[in-house]
Amino acid sequence: MNRESREAARELCEAGRRAVDLGLSPGASGNVSVRAGDHTLMSPxxxxxxxxxxxxxxxxxxAGEHVSGPPPSKEYPLHLAMYRRVEDARAVVHLHSPHATAASCLPAWSASSALPPVTPYLVMRVGQAPLVPYAAPGSDRLALNLSGLTGTFRAALLANHGSLVAAADPAAALDGAVELEEASRIVISLRGSEYSVLSAEDVRELTERYGTTWEL
Incomplete structure (x- = not known):
């Protein structure tokens, strides 16, 4: 393993431990990956x-072929599909965190985002996160459902399943997953109540300033 791969592996393991410490990865759930040169390192x-x-x-x-180490998570097709969508991403985090998973069981707020723009932080740190239609975990169909979505995004909720975030490095991907979990917690807490969302003008200001995407 060269220096780049060793550093990428260290960053990935650190992000994995932090996800567990934050209560976002119960049991052996969730999977993480990072690109290092021509290879992708992934949780087993x-x-x-x-x-x-x-x-x-x-x-x-x-090509996504397993070349060394233990067998990868069964979700490797999903990770590879996310890398193809977000070409500048270097890391992908998929978690079964409780509130994001609960939110993934609800109808999507819109065609472009599973969650409404309830806080500026969701818009500026994550951007829109569409709801990927359900397919069995680890299946090629789930990866195809992700690939079939239109629009630009760096995060998604997988219907009845959990969250998926791509970013420049493992720490940033986990930060996105944390923000998605927090926004999901707020949305779940507001269920059954009247609540406000950011205006189109407010959303536009944030996306232009922070380089995220949100289609209203």
């Missing part, structure tokens, strides 16, 4: 994100 199947070891990650080549 059946391993808690708390127990990730830089020397014990699955390694996939550019």
């Amino acid at each position: 199947t059946g391993v808690s994100l708390r127990d990730l070891d830089p020397e014990g990650l699955a390694v996939l080549d550019e």
Whole structure:
């Protein structure tokens, strides 16, 4: 493993442990990956994100073939599909955090975003996050459902499943997942009540300032 891969592996394992410490990855759920050169390093199947070891990650080549290490998480097709959508992304985090998973069981707020723009932080730190139609975890169909969505986005909720975030590095991807979890918690808390959302003008100001995307 070269220096770039070692550093990427260290960052990935650190993000995995932080996800568990924050209560966002119960049991052995969730999976994370990072690009390093021509390879993708990924959490192995059946391993808690708390127990990730830089020397014990699955390694996939550019075609998504498993080339070394333990078997990758069954969600590797989903991660590869997200990298194809977000070409500048270097890391992908998929979590079964409780509020994002609960929000993923609700109807989408709009065709472009599962959640409404309830806080400026969701808009400026994550942007729109569409709802990916349900398919079995680990299936090629789930990856195809993600690939079939239109529009620009760096995060999504997977129907009845959890969250998915792509970013420049593992720490940033986890930060996006944390923000998505918090926005989901707020939306769940507001269910059954009247509430306000940011205006189109407010959303436009934030997306222009922070470089995110939100279609209203």
